[in-house]
Amino acid sequence: MSSSEYSAASAPPPIAVTHAGRRTRLKWHRARRRPSDTPFTASRIVEAMRVGASVEVDLLIHAERGFAVLHDRDLAHSTTGRGDVSHASAAYLRGLTLTDNVGDPTDDSVVLLEDLATMLDGIEIADDAMLQLDFKEDAAALDDEALSIFARAVEPFADNAILSCGDADAVTALCDAAPDIHVGYDPCHRGAIGRVLHSGDFRGFVFTACRDSSRAEIIYLDQELVLRAADLIAAFHAMKREVDVYTLARADASSMARFTRLVERGADQITTDDPEGFFAEKLFANAPESERPE
Template identity: 35%
Template sequence: MPMTKLLDAQGLEILHEGHRTRLKWHRLRKRFADPLFSAEVMAEGFAAGASMELDLRVRADGGFVVLHDEELEGETTGHGPIVKKSVADLRDIRMKQGGRPLILSEDLAAMMQSTHPAALLQFDMKDDYEAIGAGGIEHLAEHFRDIAASVIISGGSLDLIVAVRQKLPHLLRGIDPTDKLYDLWRASGWKAVEIALRADLSGPTEPDTVYLHWPLILDAAREGLDMIALCHDHGRRVDAWTFTLKNAEAGFSEEEWLNFRALMALKPDQITTDEAPATERAWRRRVAS
């Protein structure tokens, strides 16, 4: 019977039919009730060896801040576009959830000097290379060249990921072609999607991981295109994003279970979720029944 490796459901991974699927903590949330981008949850994940994700936005000085939105209004007490803000502008701004200070890239580098060897932190770059430029890449090199933790840098901008490969070749890289593949599917069908994905897998980014929306993966599989197997054939891992239980205590609804089981059968290397421990518990309950 498929079971997780861990005795307690810590929200780290599921082992199914000999394949290990990590559960990645989306936006540094182990549970949906956790505040966005919590340094405390990140520290817990570093200690446990978790895979975690955070979003980075470029600042006016070429450094970064851990936020998702382009403007400060949505997530913080600040106002205006982040790209126009300096460190001094951001130091007194607080997250709306809990009044916590913002996490700057300099803070991140200090936090990551000592971590569990299995820990993995994804830097999801929300700006493109035009906005980040050589100065932003140099900032990453200066602060994250010698960190102890494993980092994977991802983004939708292929130019940005190529620049990261050239400047920081030892860091893992990820690409997310989801939006492009959805557009191709609508315009030209699944064969066009397959051709484009093959091109990205063989392209100059040389990605370790490909990030794909889980409904896109399942839609493709139903039409005979196994996107995960295609990535695996090229030596790339796949992260299926973002599968979050609507009711963490109740576990999978029937529809959620059908989708999650179909996704697991395709053997993703990682599933992004806002409810990692609950997902692991719900899986164990289902496979044990």
């Protein structure tokens, strides 16, 4: 019996693993529970919030200054639509469906941030659930209307949401507009990884990240950076920040080795397209020998 078969019968939802006494959350990247999932479906977002998972979705501004839950600006890449999301009306986007991992249409509608509160209304959101809203643009894309729409959209579930972005100014603007939302920051953009690896100034990297987004509760770090700098997570912990490490695609042998190293280095959360697979592997590995199937 495989580890996935072992876990399927009675396993709890794949929201965290425990290794050497340390609990690490599994974040559902692009609202995927497994790699075969279509990204950003309403059903997976609702499921994640109900079971207490950490789940991430991307945000892009559409023509009416609200936010589409999509990663690619070109609608043809992941939906049945055409054109740039910034030119698409809310009505047009609501009329589209998502396409699956091979480009075939699905029955899942494109989600707008403005509709999330209605989707979650009546759902018993678990206390530990956290919806990461990862803004894929920068502060220059924001205006008063976009900020107002963002604030109204997230207000009903702000306690269970965290805003993240690679642009510290955008983080500040959006979190000022919605002061009850949790704050996250990704300092690994705009050539930052190459600069710190070239200079070796990891202490300066940590200081700058914490200075640029002083309210950030979670820092999002590229896995390559963490694997090259053994004490990087500890340095952020010393600054009272949790660390999320991204992104592990599939729970194969190579990724499991990386996963274990990241957990051992203190990752509080690991972003993955395969929470179910990593959870199953760790559940199987941690089972007493007498309970493992032949």
